[in-house]
Amino acid sequence: MGVGNPITDAKGFRPKGLAQTGTRLYATIMSGLFENLPLDLLINCFARVPFCSFPDLHHVCPSWRVAVQRLNVNDRNIAGTAEEFVCIFAENPSHLWEFYDPRRDLWLTQPALPTPKMDLAHFGAVSTGGKIYVLGGGSCTNHPVYGIHGRACARNAVWSYSPFLRKWAELAPMLVPRASFGCAVIDGKIIVAGGFTYCGIPIATAERYDPKKDEWVSLPDLKQTHNSACLEVVVGGKLYIVHKGKEEVQLWEEGEKMWKVLLHPFFTGLADSIAVIRDEIYVLMLGRLLHMKFNRGGTEKLMTMEIPSREGHSLYFYRNDSALIGLGDDLHVIGGRSWFLLPLADVDVLTFPHNFCDDEGCQIIRRQAAPMPWCSGSILNHTVLRI
Secondary structure: OOOOOOOOOOOOOOOOOOOOOHHHHHHHHHHHHHOOOOHHHHHHHHOOOOHHHHHHHHOOOHHHHHHHHHOOHHHHHHHOOOOEEEEEEEEEOOOOEEEEEOOOOEEEEOOOOOOOOOOEEOOEEEEEOOEEEEEOOEEOOOOOOOOOOOOOEEEOOEEEEEOOOOEEEEOOOOOOOEEOOEEEEEOOEEEEEOOEEHHHEEOOOEEEEEOOOOEEEEEOOOOOOOOOOEEEEEEOOEEEEEEOOOOEEEEEEOOOOEEEEEEOHHHOOOOOOEEEEOOEEEEEEOOEEEEEEEEOOEEEEEEEEEOOOOOOOOOOOOOEOOEEEEEOOEEEEEOOEOOOOOEOOOEEEEEOHHHOOEOOEOOOEEEEEOOOOOOEEEEEEEEEEEO
């Protein structure tokens, strides 16, 4: 098991006083050969370097640092070297993101989100164009104007993170402050809908963000509001907004520019631990995995599958506030709190042999992956980043 960036300074890099890694030592030796190369050629070379080595490249020489910072996801797509990472934001420690590299079973710690030092929660997190976006959310602390102790206060702030620059940037705020809302990327643009605004008031408003223009525009309101948190499900490129505990699902119809209400009893009592693989929905609930094929017409097939538990830990998957994340053909169960409310940093990967489920169910193979090196406990949000 490997752990990336186990010791970092305030900017997210390892202190210079530490012994050089093999990658950095080799890069230092080679820097004299590459330092005077044209910038475009350096970018073309570094587009083929694994992302886990980028922090080391920053330290070699100024021209290398500039080349790495000029990279973007299109360069990596053209080179055929784009990678996907699971990105995690947990309750401990606050404001820290960690990336999981499934190819190398490696964790990479990123610079902390530079928002005010409060307990940020109930926010949206998505990725598009090689960047992470953190939107809205609330704090369980008192707000000087709107805060009510024990109630989440909504924010409209929006931040993006560039993994190539290793920097956060504050963007145009949402039109309406909101927390516990649905948030997804459709056709390269971010749609947010529902949730709660100041003092826990439920709202039906929706809006869309264009990353290229750094601009928000209003969308038609949801047809219904409920006094419960929202979450999003994207299946077949379609966005569904689900209110917890309700069977009504609201579908965004892009062509008609409107929301449609559908009934899907499966979503009643739905938890946060939900993932989509190949347009099929998986939910982790009470130690079991629920699998459903979902389309606009209804439920095609619903199955309940047993997850192989760790030896001697029969209640291992009876955990709260963990993340269930689909990446490729695998499901990743990350963090959360145990049945006894102990914070977990564990990572388990669930694989379905031959990518096939018959009428009697699916066989699940579980393997343990590298645990989170810094983060633990409840997973407040997550996303999958392609860079």
